[in-house]
Amino acid sequence: MKVLVCISHVPDTTAKINFTSDQKSFDKNGVSFVINPYDEFGLTRAVWLQEKQGATVTVVNVGTAETEPTLRKALAIGANDAVRINAEPTDGYFVAKQIAHLVKENNYDLVIAGRESIDYNGTQVPGMLAAMLDWPFVNACVGLDINGDQAEVIREIDGGKEKSVVSLPSVIAGQKGLVEEKDLKIPNMRGIMQARSKPLSVIEPVDADLKTEAVHYEKPAPKGDCKMIDPDNVEELVNLLHNEAKVI
Amino acid sequence: MSVLAYIETWEGKFKKTSFETAAYASHLAEALGTDAVAVVINASDDPAQLGQYGIKKVYRANDAGDFNNYVWANTIVASAKEAGAKGVVVSGTFGGKMIGGLAAVKFDASLITNISEKPTSVDPLVVRRSAFSSKGFVDYQVKAERFILSIIPNGIGVPAPNDASAEVVDFAVVADNAPTVQVKDVDRVKGKIPLPEAEMVVSAGRGLKDPSNWNLIEDLAEALGASTACSKPVSDMGWRPHSEHVGQTGIAINPNLYIAIGISGAIQHLAGVSASNKIVVINTDPEAPFFKAADYGIVGDAFDVVPKLTEAIKAHKANQ
Ligand SMILES: Cc1cc2nc3c(=O)[nH]c(=O)nc-3n(C[C@H](O)[C@H](O)[C@H](O)COP(=O)(O)OP(=O)(O)OC[C@H]3O[C@@H](n4cnc5c(N)ncnc54)[C@H](O)[C@@H]3O)c2cc1C
Ligand SMILES: Nc1ncnc2c1ncn2[C@@H]1O[C@H](COP(=O)(O)O)[C@@H](O)[C@H]1O
Numbered sequence: 001m002k003v004l005v006c007i008s009h010v011p012d013t014t015a016k017i018n019f020t021s022d023q024k025s026f027d028k029n030g031v032s033f034v035i036n037p038y039d040e041f042g043l044t045r046a047v048w049l050q051e052k053q054g055a056t057v058t059v060v061n062v063g064t065a066e067t068e069p070t071l072r073k074a075l076a077i078g079a080n081d082a083v084r085i086n087a088e089p090t091d092g093y094f095v096a097k098q099i100a101h102l103v104k105e106n107n108y109d110l111v112i113a114g115r116e117s118i119d120y121n122g123t124q125v126p127g128m129l130a131a132m133l134d135w136p137f138v139n140a141c142v143g144l145d146i147n148g149d150q151a152e153v154i155r156e157i158d159g160g161k162e163k164s165v166v167s168l169p170s171v172i173a174g175q176k177g178l179v180e181e182k183d184l185k186i187p188n189m190r191g192i193m194q195a196r197s198k199p200l201s202v203i204e205p206v207d208a209d210l211k212t213e214a215v216h217y218e219k220p221a222p223k224g225d226c227k228m229i230d231p232d233n234v235e236e237l238v239n240l241l242h243n244e245a246k247v248i
Numbered sequence: 249m250s251v252l253a254y255i256e257t258w259e260g261k262f263k264k265t266s267f268e269t270a271a272y273a274s275h276l277a278e279a280l281g282t283d284a285v286a287v288v289i290n291a292s293d294d295p296a297q298l299g300q301y302g303i304k305k306v307y308r309a310n311d312a313g314d315f316n317n318y319v320w321a322n323t324i325v326a327s328a329k330e331a332g333a334k335g336v337v338v339s340g341t342f343g344g345k346m347i348g349g350l351a352a353v354k355f356d357a358s359l360i361t362n363i364s365e366k367p368t369s370v371d372p373l374v375v376r377r378s379a380f381s382s383k384g385f386v387d388y389q390v391k392a393e394r395f396i397l398s399i400i401p402n403g404i405g406v407p408a409p410n411d412a413s414a415e416v417v418d419f420a421v422v423a424d425n426a427p428t429v430q431v432k433d434v435d436r437v438k439g440k441i442p443l444p445e446a447e448m449v450v451s452a453g454r455g456l457k458d459p460s461n462w463n464l465i466e467d468l469a470e471a472l473g474a475s476t477a478c479s480k481p482v483s484d485m486g487w488r489p490h491s492e493h494v495g496q497t498g499i500a501i502n503p504n505l506y507i508a509i510g511i512s513g514a515i516q517h518l519a520g521v522s523a524s525n526k527i528v529v530i531n532t533d534p535e536a537p538f539f540k541a542a543d544y545g546i547v548g549d550a551f552d553v554v555p556k557l558t559e560a561i562k563a564h565k566a567n568q
Contacts, residue, residue: 011380013496013497013515013516013519014515014516016383017380017383017384019384026380026384037496037497038497092349092359093352093358093359096349096353115345118380118381118496118497118519119379119380120379120380120386121361121362121378121379121380121381121500122361122362123340123345123348123349123361123362123398124348124349124352124359124361125349126349127317127345127346127347127348127349127350127352127353128349128350128352128353128359129349130349130350131321131349131350131352131353131354132353134425134427135427136318136427136428136429137317137318137346137349137350138346139317139342139345139346140342140345140346142490152432155342155346156342156490156491157342157343157434157436158258158263158341158342158343158442158444158445159258159436159437159440159441159442159443159491160434160435160436160437160491161434161435161491162315162431162433162434162435163431163432163433163434163435164429164430164431164432165429165430165432166427166428166429166430167427167428170427175497176490176493176497176498177490180484181480181484182484209391209392210391211352211357211358211359211390211391211392212358212359212360212388212389212390212391212392213388213389213391214386214387214388215374215387215388215389216386216387217384217385217386217387218384218385218386218387219383219384219385220382220383220384220385220522223540223541223542223543224543226529226539226540226542226543226544226545227543227544227545228544228545228546228547229544229545229546230546231546231547231548231549231552231553234546234553234556234557234560235560235563237528237544237546237557237560238557238560238561238563238564240544241505241526241528241544242564245505245525245526245543245544247448247504247505247525247526248448248472248505248561248564
């Protein structure tokens with residue numbers, strides 16, 4: 001079984017987000033980047049498939065050379081090899097198109113991605129990728145078992161869960177629950193050493209139409225002051241919520 | 249030309265956020281000088297009522313069977329083509345997230361997600377979306393001939409209904425070549441508003457100390473008619489289900505009122521809740537970072553303040 005795990009390279013969750021002074025792009029200065037938290041769940045799940053079901057795990061990122069440390073980290077966590085598609089992604093469609101091309105050339109049985117990237121919160125790539133391949137697609141996946149050529153999945157639905165079976169090859173977009181937080185694999189010394197000599201290939205992108213263009217970036221308006229209320233006077237809070245905020 | 253709204257249902261009933269997609273499509277259609285139409289799949293509610301939110305005509309596709317995102321996407325795209333739609337408006341619910349990417353490829357459209365405001369401009373079409381987990385906004389210009397816009401539930405809100413009625417036509421479900429999905433089991437929490445669609449959310453963190461104390465939170469939520477949520481460590485420890493975890497790596501919400509109890513306000517937590525209209529923070533520590541993101545704050549012990557607040561809310565409701 002060949003598993004491809006899509007890895008998005010995103011600002012660390014504690015990063016302060018700034019935009020360039022012309023408000024035309026995201027300012028990466030001083031920001032450290034990590035594996036997208038949603039992708040960490042998928043990566044650990046894929047490494048389990050490798051350990052227990054003999055899968056080979058390839059990780060892919062569409063990005064410039066600066067994303068290689070993130071791919072090396074994924075190799076240290078246990079992926080067999082990595083592919084970087086050498087381009088600055090413009091939107092979800094562009095990324096999906098690149099990964100679709102890679103998948104068509106390499107016959108993967110399963111693609112695991114994350115529900116969303118925490119940078120642009122696109123929630124776009126995996127669904128588009130699936131449609132480009134005509135493969136089943138399950139989003140917000142919180143449980144995945146592979147039996148032969150079938151995937152038994154549990155996904156989050158609005159106010160509950162749905163269990164279903166899809167056939168492989170499929171695209172699965174996961175989140176916490178695919179594996180539990182405490183089970184997430186983190187790189188150990190041996191993994192880091194091995195990762196240095198694991199293959200990381202760089203391929204050039206294919207053409208993709210421009211579907212959307214980011215034209216302006218802006219930060220939310222700062223919050224006004226917080227009104228403090230005496231703990232012995234909660235009626236005052238109720239009064240403010242009703243008369244001032246008009247939310248109750 | 250037209251703009252099509254996808255009307256999602258919940259056990260056959262229209263979801264509140266579906267009225268938002270209807271209203272958004274109507275607004276956009278009007279700005280573009282055209283009509284808003286809609287598609288409903290497996291609805292038991294009467295589609296004619298969508299006229300109240302500006303929809304002129306509804307394509308009703310029933311008998312779609314169990315949820316299959318390809319069948320849904322195909323049907324939405326086919327009805328959009330039938331209606332000569334320039335674009336489709338969907339809601340960013342879990343259902344919407346199963347469909348959006350598929351529909352965008354099948355409709356050969358620009359996809360913009362996470363939208364909480366009406367378009368910035370219609371010619372060219374530029375739409376503001378929330379990004380960087382609510383730490384920023386990005387305006388996107390649609391570059392393709394067609395578009396799919398996915399709006400955040402609770403983002404623009406449901407406008408007051410008028411008394412118009414929509415024309416309803418039957419439409420055939422489009423199942424061709426869809427990969428099969430066998431749905432085995434659907435486990436729905438009964439009678440609870442799904443968190444992303446809740447108008448009010450009462451949320452608690454590690455400050456509550458033990459899962460057995462959650463009755464305080466549930467009582468307050470019940471008094472308000474709110475949904476409940478929690479911080480990440482609370483769900484990681486299994487005190488509350490994963491589905492209640494809000495924040496950067498959980499569910500992002502933007503209710504009208506968010507009450508945070510015993511939550512410190514870490515940046516990752518704020519990332520998922522700062523888009524809320526009004527935020528109330530109850531915390532023993534006056535230095536808790538959450539107060540900086542709050543509209544109203546009480547420095548106090550949850551075990552003392554929350555029961556009093558619940559009573560005060562009940563008293564307020566009784567006086568209404
Ligand atoms: C990659 C990553 C992603 C993350 N994603 C998320 C996320 O999506 N969502 C999220 O929530 N967190 C997330 N976190 C975790 C986040 O950094 C914080 O650790 C977490 O939000 C803290 O939860 P808490 O506020 O419940 O607990 P604590 O930080 O322990 O805070 C408890 C608070 O309760 C107060 N308190 C104590 N007793 C009482 C009392 N009796 N009455 C009132 N107040 C009391 C304390 O003063 C304190 O402020 C993430 C972390 C990482 C590294
Ligand atoms: N540049 C990228 N390279 C590889 N995978 C990506 C990239 N961008 C997004 N993905 C994958 O798609 C998922 C959803 O991302 P998005 O659609 O951008 O929210 C991520 O969790 C990744 O698994």
